[in-house]
Amino acid sequence: MTRWLTDDEQRMWRGWLDMHAAVGQATSEQLAEHGLSEADWALLVPLSEGPADGLRARDLGRVVGWDRSRVSHQLRRMEARGLVERLDCPTDARGTVVRLTAQGRRLVEAAAPGHVETVRRVFVDLVDADELALLTDVARRVREAAGDPPCGRD
Amino acid sequence: MTRWLTDDEQRMWRGWLDMHAAVGQATSEQLAEHGLSEADWALLVPLSEGPADGLRARDLGRVVGWDRSRVSHQLRRMEARGLVERLDCPTDARGTVVRLTAQGRRLVEAAAPGHVETVRRVFVDLVDADELALLTDVARRVREAAGDPPCGRD
DNA sequence: GGTGAGTGGTTGATGTGTCAACAACGGTAG
DNA sequence: CTACCGTTGTTGACACATCAACCACTCACC
Numbered sequence A, B: 001m002t003r004w005l006t007d008d009e010q011r012m013w014r015g016w017l018d019m020h021a022a023v024g025q026a027t028s029e030q031l032a033e034h035g036l037s038e039a040d041w042a043l044l045v046p047l048s049e050g051p052a053d054g055l056r057a058r059d060l061g062r063v064v065g066w067d068r069s070r071v072s073h074q075l076r077r078m079e080a081r082g083l084v085e086r087l088d089c090p091t092d093a094r095g096t097v098v099r100l101t102a103q104g105r106r107l108v109e110a111a112a113p114g115h116v117e118t119v120r121r122v123f124v125d126l127v128d129a130d131e132l133a134l135l136t137d138v139a140r141r142v143r144e145a146a147g148d149p150p151c152g153r154d
Numbered sequence C: 001g002g003t004g005a006g007t008g009g010t011t012g013a014t015g016t017g018t019c020a021a022c023a024a025c026g027g028t029a030g
Numbered sequence D: 001c002t003a004c005c006g007t008t009g010t011t012g013a014c015a016c017a018t019c020a021a022c023c024a025c026t027c028a029c030c
Helices: A007-032 A038-049 A057-064 A068-080 A102-122 A128-148 B007-032 B038-049 B057-064 B070-078 B104-123 B129-146
Strands: A083-086 A095-102 B084-088 B096-100
Touching: A007 A038, A007 A102, A038 A068, A038 A095, A038 A102, A057 A068, A068 A128, A083 B007, A083 B038, A083 B096, A083 B129, A095 B084, A102 B057, A102 B129, A128 B038, A128 B104, A128 B129, B007 B104, B038 B070, B038 B096, B057 B070, B057 B096, B070 B084, B084 B129, B096 B104
Parallel strands: none
Antiparallel strands: A083 A095, B084 B096
């Protein structure tokens, strides 16, 4: 006996999916003004916030919640565009240290204000304090129910 | 003067992104048990709900909010797997009519109950009536602020 | 009946995400 | 020291998303 979704539930579920698509589109378009993708941004942010001498690819992957392969592929493309460079890790010959280039750092700093403004305009500034607390709580419940694959962005 | 996100705002924004990742992962894994992807599902659902003699590719694209190219690529892969078939459109020589095969219809009907149960388990059943109304309203506000690219799923 | 703008669909190129296989290294038990 | 196992990162194959180019067709207009 399947409990199908009621009309209200379906409206919420679909609206929520469409909301995510709309927000993703808005942030993608904003980053594209600087020649960046969401995938670029996901890696550039922790690199810009981390130590100036770079991060182990392993640690970078943990921060953003990606597997090694995805990180490696993305870094290859970003290195080809001159955003990051890969160095041998001095403490572990298996490792790779990833560091922002000067150009990469300039791009992050140029794109960050517009990114935050977009996030505010299409989402954060549209909810009041009560709603913000409730959304945070719903998100926590859902992550726990779904098995909370640790992730991180921004 | 950029208004950076406060800690609470950042927590909500990140939690919300992670929530979406967790829900997407849960539904993807459930569909994968039947050998289906989210992209397959997006097209299979309107095809299974539409007329038995199929849908114009154009109309299918409008329902799911995809452009022509994306629909065409996805249909090519699905046709190769025997889920759908493409027929010439009798009323417009430019058109293509897409129809579920018997195998495609069996797969949709086999996967649908588990899909709905997953959506309930990781999301819908975790919010009460008040929260459901509020989430629906927030989603509406966000879609309007972001420019509401019409979409549709499930 | 032509002609030209617009529509419908396909294709190829490139960027992105996932999986499995692989090579190289580190750590530990014997 | 050697054997072995777990870790780290890369690679290749394939699925998916986006963009631009292209062709065939429709339709409105002359």
